[in-house]
Amino acid sequence: MTKLEKIVLSYSGGLDTSIILKWLQETYGCEVVTFTADLGQGEELEPARAKAEMSGVNDIRIVDLREEFVSDFVFPMLRANALYEGQYLLGSSIARPLIAKHLVGIAREVGAHAVAHGATGKGNDQVRFELAVNALDPSIKIIAPWRQWNIRSRMQLLEYAEKHHIPVPSDKRGEAPFSIDANLLHTSTEGKILENPAEVAPDHVYQRTVDPVDAPDTPEIITIGFERGDPVSVNGKSMTPAALLTELNGLGGRHGIGRLDLVENRFIGMKSRGIYETPGGTILLTAHRGIESITLDRAAAHLKDEIMPRYAELIYNGFWFAPEREMLQALIDQSQTFVSGEVTLRLYKESASVISRTSACSLYSADLVTFEESAIAYDHHDAEGFIRLNGLRLRSWAARNGR
Numbered sequence: 001m002t003k004l005e006k007i008v009l010s011y012s013g014g015l016d017t018s019i020i021l022k023w024l025q026e027t028y029g030c031e032v033v034t035f036t037a038d039l040g041q042g043e044e045l046e047p048a049r050a051k052a053e054m055s056g057v058n059d060i061r062i063v064d065l066r067e068e069f070v071s072d073f074v075f076p077m078l079r080a081n082a083l084y085e086g087q088y089l090l091g092s093s094i095a096r097p098l099i100a101k102h103l104v105g106i107a108r109e110v111g112a113h114a115v116a117h118g119a120t121g122k123g124n125d126q127v128r129f130e131l132a133v134n135a136l137d138p139s140i141k142i143i144a145p146w147r148q149w150n151i152r153s154r155m156q157l158l159e160y161a162e163k164h165h166i167p168v169p170s171d172k173r174g175e176a177p178f179s180i181d182a183n184l185l186h187t188s189t190e191g192k193i194l195e196n197p198a199e200v201a202p203d204h205v206y207q208r209t210v211d212p213v214d215a216p217d218t219p220e221i222i223t224i225g226f227e228r229g230d231p232v233s234v235n236g237k238s239m240t241p242a243a244l245l246t247e248l249n250g251l252g253g254r255h256g257i258g259r260l261d262l263v264e265n266r267f268i269g270m271k272s273r274g275i276y277e278t279p280g281g282t283i284l285l286t287a288h289r290g291i292e293s294i295t296l297d298r299a300a301a302h303l304k305d306e307i308m309p310r311y312a313e314l315i316y317n318g319f320w321f322a323p324e325r326e327m328l329q330a331l332i333d334q335s336q337t338f339v340s341g342e343v344t345l346r347l348y349k350e351s352a353s354v355i356s357r358t359s360a361c362s363l364y365s366a367d368l369v370t371f372e373e374s375a376i377a378y379d380h381h382d383a384e385g386f387i388r389l390n391g392l393r394l395r396s397w398a399a400r401n402g403r
Contacts, residue, residue, distance in 0.1 A: 004112075004113055004114050005111075007032050007112055007114045008032075009034050010035055010037075010115070011035060011036050013036065013047055013048025013051045015168060015169065018161075018166050019161055024116055025055070025056070031058070031059070032116075033059040033061065033106065034057050035061045035063070035099075036062045037098070037102060038062065039183035040245075041182040046062075066242040067240060069095065069098055070185075070241035071241040071242075072098075073097065074094060074185050074241070074281070075231075077094055078281070078284055078285065079229040079230070080307075080308055080328075081288060081292075083308070083312055084313065084315070086309075087260055089260075090315050091281070092125070092181050092183075095181075095185070096125055097128065097132045100136065104133055107137070108137070112140075113141055114140060114141035114142070115142060115143070116143035116144070117130075117142075117143075119146065121144070121146050123266070123268075126146075127267055130142050130144070131319060132320060132321050135321035135322060178190065178194070182207075185245065185278060186281065189207075189275045190272065190275075201261055206275070206277060208249065209258060209277050215348075215349050216255065219348035220346070221345070223343065223344045224343050226342070229336030229339040230336075231287065232244070245280045245281075248283050248284060251283070252279025252282060252283050253277075254347075256349060257282050257352050258277055258278040259277055261273075261275055286354060287352075288343075290345070291340075291341050292339055294358075295363060300335050304335055311328045311332070338361035339361075340360070342357070343356070343357045
């Protein structure tokens with residue numbers, strides 16, 4: 001192995017990264033710095049510190065990134081109304097570049113020449129972490145234990161843990177547990193019965209949202225305020241980005257909003273099935289489209305919709321720090337200059353529906369659209385020339401084809 005003096009490990013404190021921590025210490029014989037990102041996953045993070053201390057780690061970093069995550073990553077993505085393959089709100093995808101950013105930052109701070117992650121060799125996250133590190137500091141070596149060690153089965157993983165006295169929680173023994181990723185934007189669940197797309201997901205898979213059948217029988221009305229494309233308030237109360245998303249997660253979860261059972265196409269080439277819960281993000285996407293409907297010019301709105309799939313795919317595939325994503329972001333952010341105002345939604349039984357929208361920057365004109373007599377001059381005869389010019393090429397095409 002390459003001689004290294006220090007490695008920074010993206011460390012959750014779970015079984016896999018606890019084993020990876022020990023493996024790095026044994027394999028490279030150097031100091032390992034652990035970095036645990038608080039992205040609002042809802043877990044107590046101090047046990048991660050205790051486990052790292054038990055493993056002899058002297059430099060333990062637990063960093064609260066909730067506000068940065070929402071303001072600098074989630075909100076820019078929501079300005080684009082980004083959905084991968086038309087459905088997925090990119091909850092895992094958008095978290096990885098932020099973690100990678102801080103991995104690189106800590107590596108520079110402590111003088112480490114390598115970073116390590118616990119992503120497997122079959123998933124998207126290995127690509128996202130490593131492309132981000134490549135873009136931020138190509139001089140840093142990346143260690144991916146799942147692609148390097150000789151552990152090939154879950155049984156071997158548990159045997160390694162037992163041999164090195166790494167505690168194995170009771171729920172990690174026996175049948176492999178669900179693979180769960182959580183942050184302020186979403187919770188994703190994969191594995192076990194979900195690996196068969198023909199099987200209905202059991203109720204206990206869902207963690208953030210109630211079954212829509214059991215949701216309240218009375219709708220709840222909320223109002224979200226926007227400034228330049230970003231949400232800033234709920235029901236008139238100004239909030240920080242992380243607090244606002246937390247509030248909407250609670251509201252959406254109570255009404256069963258944001259559930260998605262998806263078979264997606266991974267970047268590396270295989271299909272996978274997962275259960276996603278994104279209650280607050282689903283509400284925000286609906287609300288953002290609502291405020292854009294009255295503040296964006298038609299051509300600008302349609303152009304945004306055209307580039308959105310490409311933008312979403314870049315995030316999903318790990319190209320957050322790539323020049324093309326940054327170019328698209330500049331275009332998207334420019335479009336949000338006048339996307340300010342308020343949107344009122346009805347939350348009810350799995351749905352978030354826009355019921356009103358208002359903005360001082362609105363392009364909507366009741367005088368223009370009314371069926372009644374308008375104060376604004378609009379000559380109906382102008383439409384005749386408009387239609388005739390647009391029909392010119394169709395008439396030529398029809399004549400050529402003998403119609």
